[in-house]
Amino acid sequence: MKEDIQKMVAVGLVWGATNALIRRGALAWDNQNSSSPPPPPLQIPSNNFRRKILAALRDWINLLLFWQYSVPFLVNLSASATFFALLGDSPISIAVPVTNATTFAATAAFGVLLGEETQIGLALLGTSFIVFGIWLCVGQ
Numbered sequence: 327m328k329e330d331i332q333k334m335v336a337v338g339l340v341w342g343a344t345n346a347l348i349r350r351g352a353l354a355w356d357n358q359n360s361s362s363p364p365p366p367p368l369q370i371p372s373n374n375f376r377r378k379i380l381a382a383l384r385d386w387i388n389l390l391l392f393w394q395y396s397v398p399f400l401v402n403l404s405a406s407a408t409f410f411a412l413l414g415d416s417p418i419s420i421a422v423p424v425t426n427a428t429t430f431a432a433t434a435a436f437g438v439l440l441g442e443e444t445q446i447g448l449a450l451l452g453t454s455f456i457v458f459g460i461w462l463c464v465g466q
Contacts, residue, residue, distance in 0.1 A: 330415060333412055334416070334420075335428050337405045338425045338427070338431075339428060340402070341405050341433075342428065342429045342435065342436055344405070345433045346436035350394070351394035354394050354395075409425060424463060427459055430456060431457075
């Protein structure tokens with residue numbers, strides 16, 4: 327059980343770190359797109375709805391090709407696969423709270439490390455509640 331909890335905390339840390347990096351990559355992609363000229367309109371002889379769907383699909387593919395977004399996204403997906411493997415061996419009533427709580431705390435911590443504006447006092451208070459909650463779940 328102790329080994330499983332360590333894996334859950336590791337998954338939460340990876341999720342938290344990659345959440346902050348994905349957010350940063352998405353903002354960088356958005357800034358790059360807003361400063362560059364818009365792509366040429368799609369030449370599709372159909373209705374406006376189809377054109378909007380194809381434009382959204384093109385934007386989504388371009389976002390996935392932006393390495394600052396896609397690398398943390400792939401690492402995040404790998405942690406998700408690990409989490410689902412953990413669920414096979416661990417009780418869900420422990421795995422979900424421990425992993426999600428760790429993710430929340432890690433996202434706040436990595437956001438601060440990346441220079442995001444955060445209310446540190448509230449983040450520390452929330453993190454302390456998280457640690458206490460994990461202790462309640464696991465300590466028994």
